[in-house]
Amino acid sequence: MGIVHGEEMVLNIGPQHPSTHGVLRLHVQTDGEVVSHIEPVIGYLHRCFEKHCEHLTYEQVIPYTDRCDYIASMNNNFGYVVAMEEFLGIQVPERVEYIRVIMAELNRIASHLIALGTYGLDVGAFTPFLYMFRDRERILDLFELTCGARLLYNYMWVGGLSHDLPVGFVDACYRFLDDFEPNLKEYHDLLMYNKIFIERTADVGVLPAEVAIQYGVTGPNLRGSGVQWDLRKNEPYSIYDRFDFDIPVGTGQMGSVGDCWDRYWVRAQEMAESVKIIRQALQDLPAEGNVHEALPRKVRAPKGSIYKRTESPRGDLGYYIISDGKGTPFRVKMRSPAFTALSVLSEIASGWMISDVIAILGSLDIVLGEIDR
Protein backbone atom coordinates (compact mmCIF):
# COMPACT_ATOMS: atom_id res chain seq x y z
CA MET A 1 0.00 0.00 0.00
CA GLY A 2 1.43 3.34 -0.98
CA ILE A 3 1.59 6.32 1.28
CA VAL A 4 -1.56 8.36 1.12
CA HIS A 5 -0.92 12.07 0.76
CA GLY A 6 -3.78 14.17 1.99
CA GLU A 7 -4.20 17.85 1.57
CA GLU A 8 -1.56 19.91 3.35
CA MET A 9 -2.64 21.79 6.39
CA VAL A 10 -1.05 24.97 7.65
CA LEU A 11 -0.62 25.23 11.38
CA ASN A 12 0.43 28.39 13.13
CA ILE A 13 2.42 27.90 16.31
CA GLY A 14 2.72 31.14 18.18
CA PRO A 15 3.31 34.09 18.37
CA GLN A 16 1.95 33.61 21.87
CA HIS A 17 3.05 30.12 22.68
CA PRO A 18 5.14 28.97 25.63
CA SER A 19 7.27 26.66 23.51
CA THR A 20 8.41 29.30 21.08
CA HIS A 21 10.56 31.01 23.72
CA GLY A 22 9.30 34.46 23.04
CA VAL A 23 7.18 35.93 20.32
CA LEU A 24 7.93 33.74 17.35
CA ARG A 25 5.41 32.40 14.90
CA LEU A 26 6.07 29.12 13.19
CA HIS A 27 4.20 28.70 9.95
CA VAL A 28 4.12 24.92 9.83
CA GLN A 29 2.95 23.01 6.78
CA THR A 30 1.83 19.60 7.84
CA ASP A 31 0.87 16.46 6.04
CA GLY A 32 -1.17 14.70 8.66
CA GLU A 33 1.04 14.97 11.67
CA VAL A 34 4.24 15.04 9.69
CA VAL A 35 5.82 18.40 9.11
CA SER A 36 6.82 19.13 5.54
CA HIS A 37 8.03 22.68 5.81
CA ILE A 38 8.45 25.31 8.50
CA GLU A 39 8.62 29.01 7.94
CA PRO A 40 9.61 30.96 11.03
CA VAL A 41 7.96 34.36 11.07
CA ILE A 42 10.00 36.81 13.09
CA GLY A 43 9.92 40.49 13.84
CA TYR A 44 7.40 40.61 16.65
CA LEU A 45 10.06 41.84 19.04
CA HIS A 46 11.79 44.23 16.67
CA ARG A 47 12.92 47.31 18.54
CA CYS A 48 15.20 48.93 15.97
CA PHE A 49 18.38 48.33 17.92
CA GLU A 50 20.62 48.98 14.95
CA LYS A 51 18.81 52.12 13.85
CA HIS A 52 18.69 53.44 17.41
CA CYS A 53 22.45 53.09 17.70
CA GLU A 54 22.94 55.66 14.97
CA HIS A 55 21.49 58.29 17.27
CA LEU A 56 23.32 57.29 20.41
CA THR A 57 26.81 57.92 21.59
CA TYR A 58 29.09 54.93 21.88
CA GLU A 59 28.54 54.60 25.62
CA GLN A 60 24.80 54.83 25.29
CA VAL A 61 24.71 51.84 22.97
CA ILE A 62 25.74 49.50 25.79
CA PRO A 63 22.41 49.46 27.67
CA TYR A 64 20.75 48.69 24.35
CA THR A 65 22.99 45.68 23.74
CA ASP A 66 21.74 44.36 27.07
CA ARG A 67 18.29 44.18 25.66
CA CYS A 68 19.17 42.10 22.64
CA ASP A 69 20.02 38.80 24.21
CA TYR A 70 18.38 39.57 27.49
CA ILE A 71 19.31 36.36 29.25
CA ALA A 72 23.01 36.75 28.61
CA SER A 73 23.43 40.50 28.81
CA MET A 74 26.96 40.40 30.14
CA ASN A 75 28.12 38.57 27.05
CA ASN A 76 26.44 41.11 24.82
CA ASN A 77 28.16 43.94 26.68
CA PHE A 78 31.39 42.03 26.42
CA GLY A 79 31.21 41.66 22.65
CA TYR A 80 30.51 45.32 22.13
CA VAL A 81 33.18 46.65 24.46
CA VAL A 82 35.79 44.26 23.09
CA ALA A 83 35.02 45.52 19.60
CA MET A 84 35.13 49.15 20.66
CA GLU A 85 38.35 48.74 22.58
CA GLU A 86 40.05 47.18 19.61
CA PHE A 87 38.71 49.99 17.47
CA LEU A 88 40.02 52.68 19.80
CA GLY A 89 43.17 50.81 20.78
CA ILE A 90 42.44 50.88 24.49
CA GLN A 91 44.39 48.58 26.77
CA VAL A 92 42.27 47.75 29.79
CA PRO A 93 43.76 46.85 33.17
CA GLU A 94 44.30 43.21 34.09
CA ARG A 95 41.73 43.27 36.84
CA VAL A 96 39.06 44.48 34.47
CA GLU A 97 39.80 41.65 32.07
CA TYR A 98 39.52 39.06 34.81
CA ILE A 99 36.29 40.49 36.18
CA ARG A 100 34.84 40.55 32.69
CA VAL A 101 35.67 36.92 32.12
CA ILE A 102 34.17 35.94 35.49
CA MET A 103 30.98 37.82 34.73
CA ALA A 104 30.70 36.50 31.19
CA GLU A 105 31.16 32.92 32.31
CA LEU A 106 28.71 33.30 35.18
CA ASN A 107 26.21 34.62 32.70
CA ARG A 108 26.95 31.73 30.36
CA ILE A 109 26.04 29.35 33.16
CA ALA A 110 22.87 31.31 33.87
CA SER A 111 21.94 31.31 30.20
CA HIS A 112 22.56 27.59 29.78
CA LEU A 113 20.55 26.90 32.91
CA ILE A 114 17.60 28.63 31.29
CA ALA A 115 18.22 26.84 28.00
CA LEU A 116 18.28 23.42 29.65
CA GLY A 117 15.50 24.15 32.10
CA THR A 118 13.08 25.41 29.50
CA TYR A 119 14.05 22.58 27.21
CA GLY A 120 12.97 20.19 29.92
CA LEU A 121 9.77 22.18 30.14
CA ASP A 122 9.25 21.84 26.39
CA VAL A 123 9.54 18.08 26.42
CA GLY A 124 7.47 17.72 29.55
CA ALA A 125 9.77 17.73 32.56
CA PHE A 126 8.85 20.40 35.04
CA THR A 127 11.08 19.70 38.03
CA PRO A 128 14.52 20.39 36.49
CA PHE A 129 13.26 23.80 35.44
CA LEU A 130 12.60 24.80 39.04
CA TYR A 131 15.92 23.48 40.28
CA MET A 132 17.82 25.23 37.53
CA PHE A 133 16.07 28.49 38.17
CA ARG A 134 17.02 28.23 41.80
CA ASP A 135 20.68 28.14 40.83
CA ARG A 136 20.27 30.85 38.25
CA GLU A 137 18.75 33.00 40.96
CA ARG A 138 21.98 32.80 42.90
CA ILE A 139 23.95 33.96 39.88
CA LEU A 140 21.58 36.88 39.49
CA ASP A 141 22.13 37.67 43.17
CA LEU A 142 25.85 37.84 42.47
CA PHE A 143 25.19 40.24 39.62
CA GLU A 144 22.91 42.33 41.75
CA LEU A 145 25.63 42.47 44.36
CA THR A 146 28.06 43.73 41.77
CA CYS A 147 26.13 46.15 39.65
CA GLY A 148 22.69 46.49 41.20
CA ALA A 149 20.80 45.06 38.27
CA ARG A 150 19.55 41.53 37.92
CA LEU A 151 18.93 41.27 34.22
CA LEU A 152 20.06 44.27 32.21
CA TYR A 153 23.39 45.21 33.64
CA ASN A 154 25.11 47.94 31.64
CA TYR A 155 28.13 46.69 33.56
CA MET A 156 30.96 46.60 31.05
CA TRP A 157 31.96 49.94 29.69
CA VAL A 158 34.30 50.85 26.89
CA GLY A 159 37.63 50.77 28.70
CA GLY A 160 36.47 49.48 32.04
CA LEU A 161 33.58 48.52 34.21
CA SER A 162 30.84 50.50 35.88
CA HIS A 163 31.71 49.15 39.33
CA ASP A 164 34.51 47.25 40.92
CA LEU A 165 33.71 43.96 42.60
CA PRO A 166 32.13 44.42 46.01
CA VAL A 167 33.93 43.20 49.09
CA GLY A 168 33.05 39.57 49.67
CA PHE A 169 32.23 38.85 46.05
CA VAL A 170 35.03 36.34 45.61
CA ASP A 171 33.90 34.32 48.63
CA ALA A 172 30.29 34.49 47.55
CA CYS A 173 31.28 33.32 44.09
CA TYR A 174 33.31 30.41 45.48
CA ARG A 175 30.37 29.47 47.67
CA PHE A 176 28.12 29.43 44.68
CA LEU A 177 30.51 27.32 42.62
CA ASP A 178 30.93 24.82 45.45
CA ASP A 179 27.19 24.44 45.72
CA PHE A 180 26.64 24.41 42.01
CA GLU A 181 28.97 21.60 40.99
CA PRO A 182 27.17 18.81 42.86
CA ASN A 183 23.87 20.20 41.60
CA LEU A 184 25.11 19.78 38.06
CA LYS A 185 25.31 16.03 38.49
CA GLU A 186 21.84 16.08 39.97
CA TYR A 187 20.47 17.78 36.86
CA HIS A 188 22.14 15.24 34.63
CA ASP A 189 20.59 12.37 36.57
CA LEU A 190 17.27 14.09 36.69
CA LEU A 191 16.92 14.90 33.03
CA MET A 192 19.84 14.18 30.74
CA TYR A 193 20.13 10.44 31.38
CA ASN A 194 16.45 9.92 31.87
CA LYS A 195 15.22 7.31 29.45
CA ILE A 196 12.07 9.19 28.52
CA PHE A 197 14.11 12.29 27.76
CA ILE A 198 16.55 10.27 25.68
CA GLU A 199 13.69 8.77 23.71
CA ARG A 200 12.35 12.22 23.01
CA THR A 201 15.66 13.76 21.94
CA ALA A 202 18.15 11.16 20.75
CA ASP A 203 18.24 10.77 16.95
CA VAL A 204 15.71 13.59 16.66
CA GLY A 205 16.47 16.65 14.58
CA VAL A 206 19.90 15.60 13.45
CA LEU A 207 21.94 18.57 12.28
CA PRO A 208 24.86 17.32 10.19
CA ALA A 209 28.09 19.27 10.47
CA GLU A 210 28.11 20.35 6.80
CA VAL A 211 24.58 21.72 7.00
CA ALA A 212 25.41 23.54 10.21
CA ILE A 213 28.45 25.18 8.64
CA GLN A 214 26.57 26.08 5.46
CA TYR A 215 23.86 27.81 7.45
CA GLY A 216 26.38 29.57 9.67
CA VAL A 217 25.16 27.91 12.82
CA THR A 218 27.57 28.52 15.67
CA GLY A 219 28.00 27.96 19.35
CA PRO A 220 26.71 24.89 21.18
CA ASN A 221 24.51 23.97 18.22
CA LEU A 222 27.55 23.65 15.98
CA ARG A 223 29.59 21.88 18.62
CA GLY A 224 26.73 19.47 19.13
CA SER A 225 27.26 18.46 15.51
CA GLY A 226 30.82 17.48 16.32
CA VAL A 227 32.66 20.54 15.05
CA GLN A 228 35.24 21.79 17.47
CA TRP A 229 34.80 25.53 17.05
CA ASP A 230 34.84 27.87 19.96
CA LEU A 231 36.04 31.44 19.57
CA ARG A 232 37.39 31.41 23.09
CA LYS A 233 39.92 28.85 21.92
CA ASN A 234 40.16 29.35 18.16
CA GLU A 235 40.28 33.11 18.13
CA PRO A 236 40.96 34.10 21.73
CA TYR A 237 39.75 37.54 22.68
CA SER A 238 40.25 39.30 25.99
CA ILE A 239 42.32 36.91 28.15
CA TYR A 240 40.71 33.60 27.27
CA ASP A 241 44.04 32.22 26.06
CA ARG A 242 45.21 32.06 29.67
CA PHE A 243 42.66 29.58 30.87
CA ASP A 244 42.71 25.86 30.63
CA PHE A 245 39.40 24.42 29.53
CA ASP A 246 38.02 21.92 27.06
CA ILE A 247 35.55 22.34 24.26
CA PRO A 248 32.92 19.64 24.53
CA VAL A 249 31.69 18.37 21.17
CA GLY A 250 28.81 16.10 20.43
CA THR A 251 29.76 12.47 19.91
CA GLY A 252 26.41 10.87 19.36
CA GLN A 253 26.43 8.98 22.63
CA MET A 254 22.74 8.24 22.65
CA GLY A 255 21.93 8.46 18.96
CA SER A 256 23.71 10.07 16.08
CA VAL A 257 26.02 13.06 16.09
CA GLY A 258 24.17 16.36 16.03
CA ASP A 259 20.85 15.29 17.46
CA CYS A 260 18.92 17.20 20.09
CA TRP A 261 20.45 15.18 22.89
CA ASP A 262 23.96 16.09 21.76
CA ARG A 263 23.13 19.76 21.78
CA TYR A 264 21.72 19.40 25.26
CA TRP A 265 24.78 17.47 26.36
CA VAL A 266 27.17 20.10 24.98
CA ARG A 267 25.42 22.83 26.97
CA ALA A 268 25.51 20.74 30.10
CA GLN A 269 29.25 20.10 29.69
CA GLU A 270 29.90 23.75 28.90
CA MET A 271 28.55 24.74 32.28
CA ALA A 272 31.17 22.55 33.93
CA GLU A 273 33.84 24.15 31.71
CA SER A 274 32.63 27.60 32.66
CA VAL A 275 32.94 26.66 36.31
CA LYS A 276 36.54 25.67 35.59
CA ILE A 277 37.25 29.02 33.93
CA ILE A 278 35.69 30.98 36.78
CA ARG A 279 37.72 29.10 39.35
CA GLN A 280 40.96 29.86 37.50
CA ALA A 281 39.97 33.48 37.02
CA LEU A 282 39.09 33.91 40.68
CA GLN A 283 42.44 32.40 41.60
CA ASP A 284 44.45 34.76 39.39
CA LEU A 285 42.28 37.83 39.96
CA PRO A 286 44.67 40.73 40.64
CA ALA A 287 43.89 42.40 43.94
CA GLU A 288 44.83 45.87 42.74
CA GLY A 289 43.53 47.82 39.84
CA ASN A 290 41.22 50.69 39.17
CA VAL A 291 38.34 49.70 36.94
CA HIS A 292 37.82 53.29 35.84
CA GLU A 293 41.47 53.85 34.97
CA ALA A 294 41.31 53.27 31.23
CA LEU A 295 37.89 54.85 30.67
CA PRO A 296 38.19 57.43 27.91
CA ARG A 297 36.71 60.79 28.82
CA LYS A 298 34.64 60.74 25.70
CA VAL A 299 34.44 57.81 23.35
CA ARG A 300 35.13 59.14 19.90
CA ALA A 301 35.94 56.60 17.26
CA PRO A 302 38.22 57.36 14.32
CA LYS A 303 36.95 57.03 10.77
CA GLY A 304 36.76 53.41 9.80
CA SER A 305 35.08 50.21 10.80
CA ILE A 306 35.62 47.12 12.84
CA TYR A 307 34.14 43.68 12.99
CA LYS A 308 34.75 41.70 16.13
CA ARG A 309 33.13 38.50 17.18
CA THR A 310 32.97 36.89 20.56
CA GLU A 311 31.55 33.68 21.89
CA SER A 312 28.22 34.32 23.53
CA PRO A 313 26.28 31.41 25.06
CA ARG A 314 24.48 31.09 21.76
CA GLY A 315 27.46 31.30 19.46
CA ASP A 316 29.39 33.85 17.43
CA LEU A 317 28.17 37.25 18.43
CA GLY A 318 29.59 39.77 16.03
CA TYR A 319 29.52 43.55 16.13
CA TYR A 320 30.24 45.48 12.98
CA ILE A 321 30.72 49.11 13.86
CA ILE A 322 31.23 51.77 11.22
CA SER A 323 32.29 55.22 12.29
CA ASP A 324 32.44 58.41 10.29
CA GLY A 325 34.47 60.15 12.97
CA LYS A 326 31.54 61.80 14.69
CA GLY A 327 30.29 61.24 18.19
CA THR A 328 27.76 58.63 17.20
CA PRO A 329 28.32 55.45 15.19
CA PHE A 330 27.41 55.61 11.54
CA ARG A 331 26.14 52.05 11.63
CA VAL A 332 26.13 49.20 14.12
CA LYS A 333 25.38 45.76 12.83
CA MET A 334 24.92 42.90 15.19
CA ARG A 335 25.49 39.41 13.94
CA SER A 336 23.08 37.32 15.92
CA PRO A 337 23.88 33.65 16.53
CA ALA A 338 20.29 32.80 17.42
CA PHE A 339 19.12 34.08 14.04
CA THR A 340 21.24 31.59 12.13
CA ALA A 341 20.22 28.85 14.54
CA LEU A 342 16.58 29.57 13.80
CA SER A 343 17.14 29.61 10.05
CA VAL A 344 18.28 26.01 10.12
CA LEU A 345 15.05 24.89 11.79
CA SER A 346 13.14 24.08 8.60
CA GLU A 347 16.06 22.08 7.29
CA ILE A 348 16.30 19.77 10.28
CA ALA A 349 12.69 19.65 11.41
CA SER A 350 11.10 18.68 8.10
CA GLY A 351 9.88 15.13 8.19
CA TRP A 352 9.36 15.05 11.92
CA MET A 353 6.15 15.13 13.88
CA ILE A 354 4.77 18.34 15.33
CA SER A 355 5.73 17.37 18.86
CA ASP A 356 9.30 16.81 17.66
CA VAL A 357 9.36 20.29 16.16
CA ILE A 358 8.93 21.66 19.66
CA ALA A 359 11.79 19.49 20.89
CA ILE A 360 14.02 20.58 18.00
CA LEU A 361 13.21 24.24 18.41
CA GLY A 362 13.93 24.06 22.13
CA SER A 363 17.27 22.38 21.52
CA LEU A 364 18.40 25.28 19.32
CA ASP A 365 18.08 27.64 22.29
CA ILE A 366 16.95 30.78 20.54
CA VAL A 367 16.29 34.12 22.16
CA LEU A 368 13.86 36.24 20.23
CA GLY A 369 15.21 39.48 21.61
CA GLU A 370 18.40 38.81 19.73
CA ILE A 371 16.81 37.53 16.55
CA ASP A 372 14.55 40.53 16.10
CA ARG A 373 16.81 43.07 17.80
Next chain:
Amino acid sequence: MKRWLVNIWESVSTLLIGMGITWRHLRRIRKGNVTLQYPEETWPRPERLIGFDHQHYNVIRSRLHVDIDDCIGCLKCERACPVSCIKIETVKAPKEVDLGLTSHDTKKRLLVKRFDIDMSECMYCNLCTYPCPEECIYMTGGPNSHKHPIDYEFSEYDRNNLIYRFAALSDEEVEQRLRVPAPPVTNEASHD
Protein backbone atom coordinates in the same frame (compact mmCIF):
# COMPACT_ATOMS: atom_id res chain seq x y z
CA MET B 1 13.83 -9.44 23.27
CA LYS B 2 16.97 -8.42 25.14
CA ARG B 3 16.70 -4.89 23.82
CA TRP B 4 13.12 -4.76 25.04
CA LEU B 5 14.10 -5.81 28.55
CA VAL B 6 17.02 -3.39 28.63
CA ASN B 7 14.69 -0.59 27.62
CA ILE B 8 12.31 -1.38 30.43
CA TRP B 9 15.15 -1.63 32.91
CA GLU B 10 16.62 1.69 31.79
CA SER B 11 13.28 3.45 31.94
CA VAL B 12 12.51 2.21 35.41
CA SER B 13 15.97 2.80 36.84
CA THR B 14 16.47 6.31 35.43
CA LEU B 15 12.97 7.22 36.52
CA LEU B 16 13.71 6.02 40.02
CA ILE B 17 16.95 8.00 40.10
CA GLY B 18 15.01 11.11 39.21
CA MET B 19 12.34 10.36 41.77
CA GLY B 20 15.05 9.85 44.37
CA ILE B 21 16.45 13.29 43.70
CA THR B 22 13.08 14.97 44.00
CA TRP B 23 12.38 12.97 47.16
CA ARG B 24 15.66 14.10 48.69
CA HIS B 25 14.75 17.69 47.89
CA LEU B 26 11.32 17.23 49.38
CA ARG B 27 12.82 15.98 52.62
CA ARG B 28 15.37 18.76 52.76
CA ILE B 29 12.86 21.53 52.34
CA ARG B 30 12.79 24.07 55.11
CA LYS B 31 10.39 26.84 55.76
CA GLY B 32 11.37 29.94 53.89
CA ASN B 33 13.72 27.97 51.70
CA VAL B 34 12.86 29.62 48.45
CA THR B 35 9.52 31.33 48.35
CA LEU B 36 9.19 34.78 49.78
CA GLN B 37 5.72 36.06 50.56
CA TYR B 38 6.40 39.19 48.62
CA PRO B 39 4.14 41.99 49.77
CA GLU B 40 4.68 41.02 53.40
CA GLU B 41 8.37 40.24 53.10
CA THR B 42 10.76 41.88 50.73
CA TRP B 43 14.00 40.50 49.47
CA PRO B 44 16.88 42.18 51.28
CA ARG B 45 19.05 44.35 49.11
CA PRO B 46 22.43 42.75 48.64
CA GLU B 47 24.61 45.24 50.44
CA ARG B 48 22.93 44.49 53.70
CA LEU B 49 23.76 40.83 53.35
CA ILE B 50 27.40 41.28 52.47
CA GLY B 51 28.15 44.68 53.90
CA PHE B 52 30.69 46.02 51.48
CA ASP B 53 32.08 49.48 51.54
CA HIS B 54 29.73 51.49 49.39
CA GLN B 55 31.18 54.90 49.96
CA HIS B 56 32.36 55.18 46.43
CA TYR B 57 29.64 53.70 44.34
CA ASN B 58 25.99 53.17 44.24
CA VAL B 59 24.95 49.80 42.93
CA ILE B 60 21.26 50.21 43.51
CA ARG B 61 18.98 50.45 40.52
CA SER B 62 15.85 52.05 41.79
CA ARG B 63 13.96 55.20 41.04
CA LEU B 64 15.83 58.40 40.35
CA HIS B 65 15.85 61.27 42.74
CA VAL B 66 17.23 64.78 42.33
CA ASP B 67 18.25 67.11 45.11
CA ILE B 68 17.11 70.14 43.22
CA ASP B 69 18.76 72.54 45.68
CA ASP B 70 22.12 71.21 44.56
CA CYS B 71 21.41 71.21 40.86
CA ILE B 72 23.42 73.70 38.85
CA GLY B 73 21.64 72.99 35.58
CA CYS B 74 24.66 71.71 33.70
CA LEU B 75 22.49 69.34 31.59
CA LYS B 76 25.07 66.55 31.80
CA CYS B 77 22.51 64.00 32.95
CA GLU B 78 20.13 65.01 30.20
CA ARG B 79 22.81 64.41 27.60
CA ALA B 80 23.84 61.08 29.11
CA CYS B 81 20.35 59.64 29.06
CA PRO B 82 19.95 57.17 26.17
CA VAL B 83 16.16 57.39 26.18
CA SER B 84 15.91 61.15 26.83
CA CYS B 85 13.61 60.78 29.80
CA ILE B 86 15.18 63.75 31.57
CA LYS B 87 13.99 67.17 30.51
CA ILE B 88 15.67 70.26 31.92
CA GLU B 89 15.06 73.91 31.20
CA THR B 90 17.22 76.60 32.70
CA VAL B 91 17.22 80.36 32.81
CA LYS B 92 20.42 82.31 33.07
CA ALA B 93 20.52 84.50 36.13
CA PRO B 94 21.73 88.11 35.87
CA LYS B 95 25.09 88.86 37.49
CA GLU B 96 23.54 90.75 40.39
CA VAL B 97 21.28 87.90 41.42
CA ASP B 98 22.67 85.41 43.88
CA LEU B 99 21.07 82.01 43.59
CA GLY B 100 23.06 80.57 46.47
CA LEU B 101 25.57 77.75 46.77
CA THR B 102 25.22 74.00 46.40
CA SER B 103 26.35 71.63 49.15
CA HIS B 104 29.61 71.29 47.20
CA ASP B 105 30.03 75.09 47.46
CA THR B 106 29.54 75.70 43.78
CA LYS B 107 27.91 78.94 42.86
CA LYS B 108 24.67 78.44 40.98
CA ARG B 109 24.49 80.55 37.86
CA LEU B 110 21.44 79.02 36.22
CA LEU B 111 17.97 78.81 37.58
CA VAL B 112 16.45 75.41 36.91
CA LYS B 113 13.03 76.22 35.64
CA ARG B 114 11.96 72.73 34.81
CA PHE B 115 13.42 69.37 35.80
CA ASP B 116 11.27 66.44 34.77
CA ILE B 117 12.16 62.78 34.86
CA ASP B 118 9.73 60.44 33.20
CA MET B 119 10.23 57.33 35.28
CA SER B 120 8.05 55.24 33.01
CA GLU B 121 10.57 55.77 30.24
CA CYS B 122 13.66 55.20 32.36
CA MET B 123 15.70 52.12 31.47
CA TYR B 124 17.63 52.06 34.77
CA CYS B 125 21.02 52.11 33.07
CA ASN B 126 22.41 54.45 35.74
CA LEU B 127 24.29 56.44 33.09
CA CYS B 128 22.91 59.79 34.27
CA THR B 129 24.21 59.48 37.81
CA TYR B 130 27.90 59.25 36.92
CA PRO B 131 28.56 62.55 35.16
CA CYS B 132 26.77 64.72 37.74
CA PRO B 133 29.39 67.10 39.18
CA GLU B 134 27.27 67.89 42.23
CA GLU B 135 26.15 64.31 42.88
CA CYS B 136 22.61 65.51 43.14
CA ILE B 137 20.95 62.98 40.82
CA TYR B 138 21.04 59.48 42.16
CA MET B 139 19.13 56.25 42.44
CA THR B 140 17.44 56.03 45.81
CA GLY B 141 18.63 53.60 48.43
CA GLY B 142 22.06 52.07 48.94
CA PRO B 143 24.69 54.59 49.97
CA ASN B 144 22.14 57.33 49.39
CA SER B 145 19.62 55.87 51.82
CA HIS B 146 20.40 58.57 54.37
CA LYS B 147 19.35 61.10 51.75
CA HIS B 148 16.47 59.15 50.37
CA PRO B 149 15.28 55.69 51.42
CA ILE B 150 14.74 53.00 48.84
CA ASP B 151 11.35 52.47 47.28
CA TYR B 152 10.67 48.89 46.38
CA GLU B 153 7.59 49.56 44.39
CA PHE B 154 6.74 53.00 43.13
CA SER B 155 3.69 52.05 41.16
CA GLU B 156 1.03 54.63 40.48
CA TYR B 157 -2.58 54.48 39.37
CA ASP B 158 -2.06 57.26 36.88
CA ARG B 159 0.77 57.17 34.41
CA ASN B 160 1.23 60.91 34.70
CA ASN B 161 2.27 60.50 38.32
CA LEU B 162 5.38 58.70 37.12
CA ILE B 163 6.65 61.94 35.67
CA TYR B 164 8.59 63.36 38.57
CA ARG B 165 8.65 67.13 38.48
CA PHE B 166 11.58 68.10 40.63
CA ALA B 167 11.33 71.68 39.49
CA ALA B 168 8.31 73.28 37.91
CA LEU B 169 8.50 77.04 38.13
CA SER B 170 5.97 79.23 36.45
CA ASP B 171 7.08 82.28 34.50
CA GLU B 172 6.02 84.57 37.35
CA GLU B 173 8.07 82.58 39.84
CA VAL B 174 11.10 82.72 37.59
CA GLU B 175 10.68 86.45 37.18
CA GLN B 176 10.36 86.89 40.91
CA ARG B 177 13.50 84.88 41.58
CA LEU B 178 15.55 86.72 39.03
CA ARG B 179 14.42 90.22 39.95
CA VAL B 180 17.29 92.65 40.37
CA PRO B 181 18.24 93.34 43.08
CA ALA B 182 16.89 90.36 44.92
CA PRO B 183 17.61 88.91 48.33
CA PRO B 184 19.45 85.54 48.31
CA VAL B 185 16.93 82.93 47.38
CA THR B 186 16.97 79.24 48.02
CA ASN B 187 15.17 77.24 45.45
CA GLU B 188 12.11 75.51 46.67
CA ALA B 189 12.18 71.90 45.63
CA SER B 190 8.83 70.79 44.48
CA HIS B 191 8.65 67.06 44.49
CA ASP B 192 5.60 64.97 44.16
